[in-house]
Amino acid sequence: MRYRAEVSIDENGHWTAVVRFDRHNSAISDSPSLDKLERRIRQAVATHLDCRVSEVEVDLDVRLSAQLRSVVQRHARAKAAHERAAGEVASVGRQAAEKLVRAGMSRRDAGHLLGVSGARVQQLLNE
Numbered sequence: 001m002r003y004r005a006e007v008s009i010d011e012n013g014h015w016t017a018v019v020r021f022d023r024h025n026s027a028i029s030d031s032p033s034l035d036k037l038e039r040r041i042r043q044a045v046a047t048h049l050d051c052r053v054s055e056v057e058v059d060l061d062v063r064l065s066a067q068l069r070s071v072v073q074r075h076a077r078a079k080a081a082h083e084r085a086a087g088e089v090a091s092v093g094r095q096a097a098e099k100l101v102r103a104g105m106s107r108r109d110a111g112h113l114l115g116v117s118g119a120r121v122q123q124l125l126n127e
Helices: 033-051 066-102 107-115 118-126
Strands: 002-011 013-018 026-031 059-063
Touching: 002 033, 013 059, 013 107, 026 033, 033 059, 066 107, 066 118, 107 118
Parallel strands: 002 059
Antiparallel strands: 002 013, 013 026
């Protein structure tokens, strides 16, 4: 069973989650951290429904101000761009290491030219 929990944070940094089943029934839990909150709200839902916690999945719908939501989204975009760039760096680095070593260069010298250690050149060659 999958449920959505509305999550908010108070002025003291304490999190609260609410799962609404209908107009009159809900499960509520709180925690000082989001990790613990997810576990606690799953337990509260399971208790309310009289089922096992393993049968309950809860998606946390964290309510943030527009400013905070914007900065989190900006971070997610930057992280995705970084991961794409890191993949490209690894691919180009592997190609460069192969060509430099094939040209007769030592792994140490290839590493010096690429700005990495000789051991990293060996890792790139092994990938």
